[in-house]
Amino acid sequence: xxxxxxxxxxxxxxxxxxxxxxxxxxxxxxxxxxxxxxxxxxxxxxxxxxxxxxxxxxxxxxxxxxxxxxxxxxxxxxxxxxxxxxxxxxxxxxxxxxxxxxxxxxxxxxxxxxxxxxxxxxxxxxxxxxxxxxxxxxxxxxxxxxxxxxxxxxxxxxxxxxxxxxxxxxxxxxxxxxxxxxxxxxxxxxxxxxxxxxxxxxxxxxxxxxxxxxxxxxxxxxxxxxxxxxxxxxxxxxxxxxxxxxxxxxxxxxxxxxxxxxxxxxxxxxxxxxxxxxxxxxxxxxxxxxxxxxxxx
Amino acid sequence: xxxxxxxxxxxxxxxxxxxxxxxxxxxxxxxxxxxxxxxxxxxxxxxxxxxxxxxxxxxxxxxxxxxxxxxxxxxxxxxxxxxxxxxxxxxxxxxxxxxxxxxxxxxxxxxxxxxxxxxxxxxxxxxxxxxxxxxxxxxxxxxxxxxxxxxxxxxxxxxxxxxxxxxxxxxxxxxxxxxxxxxxxxxxxxxxxxxxxxxxxxxxxxxxxxxxxxxxxxxxxxxxxxxxxxxxxxxxxxxxxxxxxxxxxxxxxxxxxxxxxxxxxxxxxxxxxxxxxxxxxxxxxxxxxxxxxxxxx
Numbered sequence: 001x002x003x004x005x006x007x008x009x010x011x012x013x014x015x016x017x018x019x020x021x022x023x024x025x026x027x028x029x030x031x032x033x034x035x036x037x038x039x040x041x042x043x044x045x046x047x048x049x050x051x052x053x054x055x056x057x058x059x060x061x062x063x064x065x066x067x068x069x070x071x072x073x074x075x076x077x078x079x080x081x082x083x084x085x086x087x088x089x090x091x092x093x094x095x096x097x098x099x100x101x102x103x104x105x106x107x108x109x110x111x112x113x114x115x116x117x118x119x120x121x122x123x124x125x126x127x128x129x130x131x132x133x134x135x136x137x138x139x140x141x142x143x144x145x146x147x148x149x150x151x152x153x154x155x156x157x158x159x160x161x162x163x164x165x166x167x168x169x170x171x172x173x174x175x176x177x178x179x180x181x182x183x184x185x186x187x188x189x190x191x192x193x194x195x196x197x198x199x200x201x202x203x204x205x206x207x208x209x210x211x212x213x214x215x216x217x218x219x220x221x222x223x224x225x226x227x228x229x230x231x232x233x234x235x236x237x238x239x240x241x242x243x244x245x246x247x248x249x250x251x252x253x254x255x256x257x258x259x260x261x262x263x264x265x266x267x268x269x270x271x272x273x274x275x276x277x278x279x280x281x282x283x284x285x286x287x288x289x290x291x292x293x294x295x296x297x
Numbered sequence: 298x299x300x301x302x303x304x305x306x307x308x309x310x311x312x313x314x315x316x317x318x319x320x321x322x323x324x325x326x327x328x329x330x331x332x333x334x335x336x337x338x339x340x341x342x343x344x345x346x347x348x349x350x351x352x353x354x355x356x357x358x359x360x361x362x363x364x365x366x367x368x369x370x371x372x373x374x375x376x377x378x379x380x381x382x383x384x385x386x387x388x389x390x391x392x393x394x395x396x397x398x399x400x401x402x403x404x405x406x407x408x409x410x411x412x413x414x415x416x417x418x419x420x421x422x423x424x425x426x427x428x429x430x431x432x433x434x435x436x437x438x439x440x441x442x443x444x445x446x447x448x449x450x451x452x453x454x455x456x457x458x459x460x461x462x463x464x465x466x467x468x469x470x471x472x473x474x475x476x477x478x479x480x481x482x483x484x485x486x487x488x489x490x491x492x493x494x495x496x497x498x499x500x501x502x503x504x505x506x507x508x509x510x511x512x513x514x515x516x517x518x519x520x521x522x523x524x525x526x527x528x529x530x531x532x533x534x535x536x537x538x539x540x541x542x543x544x545x546x547x548x549x550x551x552x553x554x555x556x557x558x559x560x561x562x563x564x565x566x567x568x569x570x571x572x573x574x575x576x577x578x579x580x581x582x583x584x585x586x587x588x589x590x591x592x593x594x
Contacts, residue, residue: 021567024489036423046482059555063400067559082468083561085577108427130450130451131451131555143526145526147445148445148447150445152444152527152528153427153528154428154527154528154529155524155529155560155563155564155565155572156528156529157528158526158527158528159559159560160525162557162559163521163522163525163526164462164518164521164522165461165462165463166462166463166464166480167463167464179556179557179558180555180557183463219399221461224460224461225460225461225522227528228454228456228457228459229440229442229457229522229526229527230442230449230451230455230458230527231450231451231452231453231454231455231456232452233451233452234450258477258523259463260474260476260477262456262476262477263366263452263453264366264380264457265452265453266379267452268452273389275452
């Protein structure tokens, strides 16, 4: 690696429904400067982001990890757009085009969760693994999937938060998902679902509260489905709800008990503590993954 | 391509729990000769298979698509083995080693369903697609997943037949899966489950029989989960149960209704008839895919 490569700078945007994180970093994933910008209107938020990047004259490329759904099909007329999002004012916004035109540099684009998975693959808990799944459980529930270091897209991109799981016995909660009500993970145990069920944030549950069993049951059900479908080498769980680390052992135990010795492999039977883990980059998976999207351009 | 390449021959084994199909074919997927051998003891079945291949002096390589679970980890001491199968006498059989030693040629090895997916990718309904899922619904339920033309493995390999799905309202069937009883697809709607529920094969249901709704509901639930997790470009459904083609429109309609317009993409909203399809190779997906495993060595 030459000295010049070491000095190259890249831009990154982690675009969320409540805030944008904009950052400048290098090929090692070191963030030199970053700011937070509230997500208001596209005009306001995008131009404030642009102002931040314009301070740097020598950015090689930009990476964007965005809330969605977004169009990732490079053959599509609306490639690089945020498409049918419920977020007011943000439908059909040409996200990639705006920065490509204004900064005249290559722009990498993916979902916020695929970006977070990429960050964990490059510099976090998923380094050198052939397949990882990153799941965020917060205001929404979403998942990114990396196979051989590359995010999978297919007909759209994974939307793991909306997989439907068997009901926890006796659970009569009516759900919060506008599409799947109380049937999908997001409807059953996203942050807003938890607040609606029990009037509490996920880090406020007292010992013995019913929420522990319900949340860990549904997450274990969803993860069992993911393990049996993708067979990933590691599963990384982030987001506000998972900042409550006491959920991890409950989830791991329930997965083992649900699989019931069907998968005779050490990752499940012996080393599940290393298999289902918190993000190695703490809350930086998304922004560092967005940086990686820029670097890979 | 040279004339020599065109003339090269490859061996293939589709290894199932009731029979082995052994075949000789070329790089175009054309089968020159094939035989069926009952799956009895490993000694008997493997040596009969070997006799078939020994008739040919010039086989370049062999491909095996096998029932499982199998060990696909090339760094493992038991790579190429059938491992913890419930099939009597077939535990810890060194499948790859047996043929590698006896024939002294390279041997490709994967699950029967990953092989079938590969066959469909090379010569069937999944040609030139970036990601496909092949599901077989028969004596067991299994799934193969191809990303960029390569079967995914991870910590083991996909075992999609065992994903757990929400209950059909009022369904009190106690299931047939020894691991997950009435909670997973295989326990609920595999061939033996259908026989135990209604005393019928899946091609014997009269018009209006309750089975249509139950089977299509569970398959649609499982496929919804697969679509939201992998976002594959095509889903191919094979196996004995799916030879009843009337199930296809029922499944497609239920998936649309369960997704409830969440995925605003033409593959689901407009062209679902081309998205969820029977195998292009009919019952040859597995043996031709095994051939492809040999060719790729």
